[in-house]
Amino acid sequence: MSDPLNLRARVSQLFPALREDLEALVRIPSVSAPAFDQSHVAASAEAVAELLRGAGLDDVQILTAGGSRPAVIARRAAPEGGPTVLLYAHHDVQPPGNRTDWESDPFIPTEREGRLYGRGAADDKAGIIAHLGALRTLGEDLAVGVTVFVEGEEEIGSPFFVEFLTAHAALLRADVIVVADSANWKVGVPGLTTSLRGLVDCEVELTTASHAIHSGMFGGPVLDAITLLSRLVATLHDDAGNVAVAGLAHAPDPTVDYDEADFRADSGVLDSVTLAGTGPISARLWTRPALSVIGFDAPSVALSSNTIIPKATAKLSLRIAAGQDPAAALAALRAHLESHAPFGAQVVVRDGELGRSFQAPVDSAAMRAARAAFEQAWGTPPVDIGLGGSIPFIADLLEVFPDAAILVTGVEDPDSRAHGANESVHLGELEKVVLAEALLLAALAEQG
Template sequence: MTEPTATPAVPTPADAAAVADLRARVAAAFPGVRADLEALVRVPSVSNADFDQAHVAASAEHVARLLGAAGLPEVQILSVERPDGTPGAPAVVARRPAPAGAPTVLLYAHHDVQPPGAREDWDTEPFEPTERDGRLYGRGSADDKAGVVAHLGALRVLGDELGVGVTVFVEGEEEVGSPSFTRFLHTYADLLRADVIVVADSSNWKIGVPGLTTSLRGLVDLEVEVAVLDHAVHSGMFGGPVLDAVTLLSRLIATLHDDAGDVAVEGLVSAADPTVDYDEAAFRADASVLDGVTLAGTGPLTARLWARPTIAVIGLDAPRVATASNTIAPKATAKLSMRIAPGQDPAAALAALRAHLEGHAPFGARVTVRDGELGKPFQAPADSAAMQAARAAFADAWGTEPVDIGIGGSIPFIADLLEVYPDAAILVTGVEDPDSRAHGANESVHLGELERVVLAEALLLARLAG
């Protein structure tokens, strides 16, 4: 990080009076922050190609207007082509140059959202923000439009007293895997260059206790097809000597875990166990585990969640129950999602999983593997100057020390950021909590936590300036 040579207008908030002043300013600004979040949630900016992409464009324009009104003089809506030649989704980039000698901070969030899913699973309309019991419900309320307005709120509170340069980068296709991110980053490398990068797309430990994300698992996905017949045949006439493809695919999937539920694929690595653990009762409640269901795997829950590989079946192509006939299914396909531990090379993990699937073909069935997405894991240094500033800011905002957490999910583009900006310090923060239900029905953000996040980011920017 560049050492500033000028005294910032906002003093480093190392004393209670400075923190109290910023807290009061955030409280005064928060009704506007909430109103902006509600307006953004009403824009159904689903980046999945099966949905109307005009809403994604409208969302980008809305974000651009908000950032311009927040005092950022340079605001652009930009995009690049994806690797397949199709247009990338619109991203918003807004900048305010750094004062002489001060560092530049890149604030990342994304304005696109997941599809809402079945309407009957929601208690209220997915794109109509609704408050219940201190939480604001709606698709994108937590992931990640809350991240967008957290940046806005911090910038508004600091105003002309902002002592650092700021670039706000609000992506428009994170929920579909950021296909144009790498090309975008290389195309606009100078525009996005920063000393510190704050990625606001993670979670906190729990309500009232902040978290700093120090590790993320990587991602490998693929499709595996099991074929046993050239075409479907009568199950009464031919059943017995030939097992259907769904049964054989199920037997193949069953080889991926041992009897305890740990992943049984050779060649995968695990990271060190975290120093903090997750109370089992709290986990079962947060994950909505049904009574009587035994948790899978061995070792600390946080290790199973953050530091070890996992494999899940996330899709299945097989005859539908509603249209089933008395035939032996000739083939069936599953989509597998594997999360890999920090320290694991994604290509090596993919090769290990492919070798396992091909080597465990049941009854000699034909197994075909089609490679999918790869995403690198992330491990942050815990003692960088930026991390120390973040710890202090979070402790001041919440009144309690933050917990270093891992996240079982993946943010693969962080590896791209590190490749282009190897000297930048990356901080992964977020607004979500264990009950936010990101990607699911009844997604929500806790409004009290969102206000603390705005305060924490304002404190962080002031500390980075000082």
């Protein structure tokens, strides 16, 4: 792929201003979780809309559907015979968590060693900047139609996504969809996400008695609910750490593997901790089920008393392999929990979120254009990667727009720590992401 528009020089010239725009977005605490002030989500949508107006898009709207958080749709019509490309990102962010875990304020963008730290700096306000930067770089040379769709509730599971797509389908219909909400293989090596695990979650409540009882008077014949729930949770994995729930599928192993030393460095797992499961690390991350306890309700240590606890609840998060039906996976998990109730305890499973997986065609015309664009931007070919995390709305996009080609690209790297403390984006990589997207849009225009 040639670069007749000298896009690399343009991106370099524009990047300082793009960084300032990213910093301004990070300063807005746009947490979409209902316990937080939603006026900040509205302010974030307004800020994104203003940036897109400044990028030359002439039809910019802030829209909702049902009870959704505000989303931004900005459009520029395709030239005669040209394709339309939908550029997706989201402007809402995760809660910051414990502020003491952050080395700097989560909503004051701070640079350290070439990385910009702050909540949303990577996930996914950098995705907004990738789209914005590509549009500014191409300017009047943009030869495709563009619709930018910046969602406002991805971090709470996009509960109104299908309703939003259906309500605004005429505005969002496109030939190619670029989702900037994934990751690259590592700093210096780009990645194209070709598979995403699906998501199932549920709550399991275990009860042993009608009320709390004195641990001295009744302890011995009666085990507390926390102990029994712990025993139940322990049945979910075998001795090697593989998920032990019957009926869960595996997809084929990836063609690349994740070096164990790199994985340990990227994840921060302690040297003394043995990695769970068997087989390639990349398969354990991308193409096999993974099951975690992400919440546990029981009396805190500070509020504890000498009583045998009669009830405890855990929230389970199950990532499922591409191709597995989420409802079938949830049924398998429920059957396992109910059949492994220890000591005859009462077990009740409450269904939670269901998110479908995604498997991309690896040799479509759009994918070939993306591979060439990424290789030119980084100087090395992209790696086909999976993602252990789930982006269920991608399946929703395919359901509403079945003829669209979907490309899942990323602004993160293994050290971005999205959702965690000290989230960051590598500024040098973000500049390459902007260049790659500009090259991709130029290539799609050539494809027609």
